[in-house]
Amino acid sequence: TFREIQESFPLALEAKVLHTVVNRVPMAIHRPVVGTEKLRPDQRSSVRDFYIAGCWTKTDFPCSMESAARSGYLAADKLLQLRGRESRSAIPYPKIALSARLVGVLDVLRPYLLAPFFRSLVRMSGGT
Numbered sequence: 001t002f003r004e005i006q007e008s009f010p011l012a013l014e015a016k017v018l019h020t021v022v023n024r025v026p027m028a029i030h031r032p033v034v035g036t037e038k039l040r041p042d043q044r045s046s047v048r049d050f051y052i053a054g055c056w057t058k059t060d061f062p063c064s065m066e067s068a069a070r071s072g073y074l075a076a077d078k079l080l081q082l083r084g085r086e087s088r089s090a091i092p093y094p095k096i097a098l099s100a101r102l103v104g105v106l107d108v109l110r111p112y113l114l115a116p117f118f119r120s121l122v123r124m125s126g127g128t
Contacts, residue, residue, distance in 0.1 A: 002017075034108070042057065043057055
């Protein structure tokens with residue numbers, strides 16, 4: 001909130017807010033689509049000494065508040081490492097098991113296998 005910002009940055013009282021927007025998302029975490037993780041940018045940008053953080057960056061987590069927080073830690077780690085200081089503020093994320101990766105790969109078969117199966121279950125239960 002503005003009050004919280006002003007606690008840390010007293011000069012914010014003098015700021016003139018020109019525009020605000022509230023984003024409302026019906027579901028907290030979207031369902032990631034196979035292959036989109038490789039499109040997410042790293043926290044270290046191609047611009048010298050410019051780092052980015054946000055849930056949309058490469059974090060190994062789906063976009064969420066946790067992903068945004070992890071992204072900040074990863075950006076801080078990379079900045080400190082560039083300055084020659086070892087940092088492990090971002091807890092390493094374990095490798096995803098082969099079985100879980102296969103589920104993601106097989107997701108392309110959902111419309112052909114799972115959808116007909118669930119439609120038949122609905123029909124058998126008396127639904128339409």
